[in-house]
Amino acid sequence: MTGFLELHSAAVAQLEAAATLEAIEAVRVEFWGRKGKLALASKEFGKLTPEERARSGKLLNEYKQAFEQLYEFRKARLDAAALDARLESEWLDLTAPAPGVRPGSLHPVTQVQKELEDLFVSLGFAIMDGPEVETEHYNFDALNIPSHHPARDMQDTFWLRDGRLLRTHTSPVQVRALEKFGPPLKMIAPGRVFRNEEVDASHEHTFYQLEGMMVDRDVSVAHLIYFMKTLLSAVFHRDVTIRLRPGYFPFVEPGFELDIQCLICGGSGCPVCKHSGWVELLPCGLVNPEVLRYSGVDPKEWNGFAFGLGLTRLVMMRYAIDDIRLLMSGDLRFLNQF
Numbered sequence: 001m002t003g004f005l006e007l008h009s010a011a012v013a014q015l016e017a018a019a020t021l022e023a024i025e026a027v028r029v030e031f032w033g034r035k036g037k038l039a040l041a042s043k044e045f046g047k048l049t050p051e052e053r054a055r056s057g058k059l060l061n062e063y064k065q066a067f068e069q070l071y072e073f074r075k076a077r078l079d080a081a082a083l084d085a086r087l088e089s090e091w092l093d094l095t096a097p098a099p100g101v102r103p104g105s106l107h108p109v110t111q112v113q114k115e116l117e118d119l120f121v122s123l124g125f126a127i128m129d130g131p132e133v134e135t136e137h138y139n140f141d142a143l144n145i146p147s148h149h150p151a152r153d154m155q156d157t158f159w160l161r162d163g164r165l166l167r168t169h170t171s172p173v174q175v176r177a178l179e180k181f182g183p184p185l186k187m188i189a190p191g192r193v194f195r196n197e198e199v200d201a202s203h204e205h206t207f208y209q210l211e212g213m214m215v216d217r218d219v220s221v222a223h224l225i226y227f228m229k230t231l232l233s234a235v236f237h238r239d240v241t242i243r244l245r246p247g248y249f250p251f252v253e254p255g256f257e258l259d260i261q262c263l264i265c266g267g268s269g270c271p272v273c274k275h276s277g278w279v280e281l282l283p284c285g286l287v288n289p290e291v292l293r294y295s296g297v298d299p300k301e302w303n304g305f306a307f308g309l310g311l312t313r314l315v316m317m318r319y320a321i322d323d324i325r326l327l328m329s330g331d332l333r334f335l336n337q338f
């Protein structure tokens, strides 16, 4: 049949010229698709004699096979070219040094906290915990700070709508621990506390304290001083200059403020020590009998000491950090140094 050869030659020429996978597919559809020019050619076979029909059918079949072979060949070539192009563009150097994977590290506050926990455990203290959302009772009343008491204003409090509050100190754990375990008791309670403060280089709304308490028979100020000295020499691995002042806290009597000479400026004055040369670090005292009574402990039989270490401040002293805001910043440039 004439016409087949021309069509077939055209199909082959176009297939060879087609430069993309889409283009060769278009050629296939044009000639050999369901409605393709060569596929439809067999429709004309009706007019032919049986011999002609057999010859034409055989011829058309050969053209079809030749086309398919060439199609597969072209397709393989174009597939390979596409793959080459992709490998070129998505090239990855497996021998390049990997960007350093740095293991995480503990926050300096956590590091110092753990160190102190180890120290106190070695001295026979238990580690305790209390809720950060506290009741007025545990945060104030049971610590001998009734609602009319001016001492409530010493700690600016975040109140919740339901009457509870964010604990302003870790002292409520003293009461909780005594209620739960009773005397004799040696415990520490490290934790996060909150105050409604104007934030600056030395004040944060969120910081850490480490509460400590020992209740037993015949506990004296001498015990308190012994433990505080042991604590400070362990923390700073060196001699620090301290001073004791009388301090007022409704839950201790007598109460003291233990200050250390500022380790950042060496006592000459800087923003951290508010230019005084001293940093308040360790308020402490003998547990007020009222607190023992509130906790269900008989103050005629038992007494004790308590302290509230400013953990955040201690960390600042130890690492000479001059801005408290860095500790909560999450800034890796800062944290990576520890």
Ligand code: PHE
Pocket (backbone or CB within 6 Å): 168, 169, 170, 171, 209, 249, 252, 255, 283, 284, 285, 306, 307, 308, 309
């Ligand atoms: N809870 C006190 C505060 O945060 C500190 C303190 C604790 C004082 C224990 C004395 C004894 O201010």
